[in-house]
Amino acid sequence: MKTVKHYSLKKRLIWGTSIFSLLLGCLLILAAYKISLHEVDKILDTQMQYMAEQSATRPIPTMASRIESHETYYYHQEGLLVDIWAYHDHNHLSDPSQLLLPPVKQAGFYSQQTNQGNWRVYVIPLKHYQIQVSQRESVRQTFAWELAGSMFMPYVLLLPIAILLLAFIISLNLKPLDDFKTELTQRDSDGLAPINSDHYPQELMPTIEEMNRLFERIQHAQTEQKQFIADAAHELRTPVTALNLQTRILIGQFPEHEALQNLSKGLARIQHLVTQLLALAKQDVALSMIEPNTHFRLNDVALNCVEQLVNLAMQKEIDLGFERNELIEMQSIESTVHSIIFNLIDNAIKYTPNQGIINISVFSDTDDFAYIQIEDSGAGIEPEKYDEVLKRFYRIHHHLEVGSGLGLSIVDKATQRLGGVLTLSRSMDLGGLSVLVKLPKVLGSYEDHTKLNAKKNN
Incomplete structure (x- = not known):
């Protein structure tokens, strides 16, 4: 070309x-x-x-x-x-x-x-x-x-x-064009907020107005599409749950039937996939909306996630507990923080063998940021595949029946939304995967964090 x-x-x-x-x-x-x-x-x-x-x-x-x-x-x-x-x-x-x-x-x-x-x-x-x-x-x-x-x-x-x-006067008067280009460059795919035209000259007003209308149309189309996916995932969850319950009843009547056992595992995987899709769809829809910040304790959110998943850990006899638990007050989006911790613990339980160990740490070393660290004693991930596992539907351990390849993708997306940083490494104590999430204690506007992440990626 x-x-x-x-x-x-x-x-x-x-x-x-x-x-x-x-x-x-x-x-x-x-x-x-x-x-x-x-x-x-x-x-x-x-x-x-x-x-x-x-x-x-x-x-x-x-x-x-x-x-x-x-x-x-x-x-x-x-x-x-x-x-x-x-x-x-x-x-x-x-x-x-x-x-x-x-x-x-x-x-x-x-x-x-x-x-x-x-x-x-x-x-x-x-x-x-x-x-x-x-x-x-x-x-x-x-x-x-x-x-x-x-x-x-x-x-x-x-x-x-x-x-x-x-030449100096021309460069000075054309600087708004460079500022306009910089503002557009700093936006990511979800940065569809209207462009503030207060500091731009009159000649750029028609272009800015048309771009704001375009952003509005794209945002409306994306919201409708994501809402449709969320509704579809929600509608799928009900019949899948009903099928899973009926299968468990049949297994209770015919416990030695191998086909029913395989059917139950397949339905469990489908149910997990639908749940993950629903969480991902809700998160994508939320990205186009500005949710109010709330004041909460990060320890309470982490404890709530542990309580919701402790039964799964007990089924595999996994030692799930807090290694470090500091009292941290946050002003952020509680539902998004909950989604991050829940998916990290759920992912660790799936890939930790029976009688394994999962350590959770909640701490802070500055006044501005809080840290959540999840470590497990599983097989871990090779460093060259850290970027790959953050992609949707990418899986390493295909032999495991439960898992959709969406957990870490959901965590990464949610972390970016909150202006945080996700880091993968190998656990020095347990030998498995160590996931460290760094989040600001006080969340600013979504647009500010979008620009922060855009600069970091550039």
Whole structure:
């Protein structure tokens, strides 16, 4: 698949303003040249007219100026040439080195083309003489260019600073786009809360409004889908429970019937799977809702889970008890914390052999976080499979009939929801799996913890 290379809006704006500034500078120097040439013409025309008029008020003998072909007439040398010649003397009119114009009837400015270029000539016709003052037009143009250059020089010197300032201003004004991208990047798949548009510019409002509508539609669709799964799992649990009870009655009447024993185990597994699916579906539905935080003791929740599962542990003669039990007050979602502890103990009972040991520890080493640790004497899990067992329906010990591969996935999802961290390792004391859950004692908003987990994953 061909990779599309996207352009940078910031770079385009910086390059565009830089090129525009250069073009504007070219237009400015042309305008400055035109203005300077106009002013130079006015000043030098006045000077030429004054020299000619002064020559006409006093008796001056005829005089002729010659153009020196090797001479360069600079503006500071003025290059003004004065010619006074009598009408009866026409010999010099055909001399290309002279600037003499044929006799004119009216005083004024004229143009003269010679081998040395164009000349500006002011002529005063007298009774017997003609007076003319000449100046090369290129002198005036050079003078105008240098004046325009001197006016344009500050612009050239300030242009790099102006471009840097423009780049800074453009970057500063485009920062909301980076903030918008960062906010979206920090969201996970469940982060469908509306985007707060208070600190974004007006140009982004249509995009933010449309994205908020999209989030609302996705959230509504996900809630309906998850609610359907929860309802379906709930409806399945009733007939499966009834079948399991009927099977137990039949086993009581025919205790030696092997087929009934296998049927009972299969129904127990189905019942466990439906229960796990129901718990997972309820948890997913709850992720899209904001539940109120409640104040409770973590020890009481852990003890309640032990009381609910102690019968399963007794059936396998498992030593289930507290290794460490500190009094911890929490402000969080009690049902989610209960789901975490219940599934961890239930999972440990399944994978701990008969007459095994399960230790539960509830403790805290700081004022901000509480820890729940469940250790067992089972076979444990290889470290390279820690990430795999957190996936839904992934199982390692397939020979065990009871188990759906959802327990640790439910725990991981619930831990993320509470802004906590789940860590798997091998128990140093019992040799089996050790699961450590770190939870904040005071739960903030769901959006804050979603951003926290997103940053951690990135």
